[in-house]
Amino acid sequence: MLNKLHAPKPKPVKEAKAKKLSAPKRRKQLEKEVEKLMRELVWWRDGSRCVLADIDGAKCGNGIQWGHYIPRSRSAYLVYRLGNSFCQCGNHNLMHKHEDPVFGVWYSGTFGQAASEAILADVRSHVGKKPVEWELQEWIDELRNLLDDRPAVHTQDILIERGFYGSWPKEHSK
DSSP states (O other), X not given: OHHHHTOOOOOOOOOOOOOOOOHHHXXXXXXXXXXXXHHHHHHHHTTXXXXXXXXXXXXXXXXXXXEESXXXXXXXXXXXXXXXXXXXXXXXXXXXXXXOTHHHHHHHHHHOHHHHHHHHHHHHHTTTOOOOHHHHXXXXXXXXXXXXXXXXXXXXXXXXXXXXXXXXXXXXXX
């Protein structure tokens, strides 16, 4: 009888816990996802063509890249915003990096002075800030919805109205 009472008990089985990513790894994963979706949407929206080709096409060349109206170096917060992301050729991207005004002329000519002022106000309000994880996740959801809802036939006006150029042009376009 004593043997049965003192028999060794089986070890408890530990349940496998879902592996949590550390904050920096989770953030990096979200940034990669939003960048992937952003590139896909921008390439589709801009027709894989430099947006500055019509205003300054003689300088186009050196392949198509994912570019920004407000450079990454000026605003880490606006890197993943649709109203700041465009297809541009390598030559125009390099010119923009060196403060050439052609992108600003194109932006305000395309979306209006109010949209241009609105994005610059956003730059000032987010100096030194990066998007937080919930914002990145929100942007991922927004980009997925836009990708799923792409119109078969589209004009710039339709794309602005439906948010494919982000909030600044949609709210302030001419």
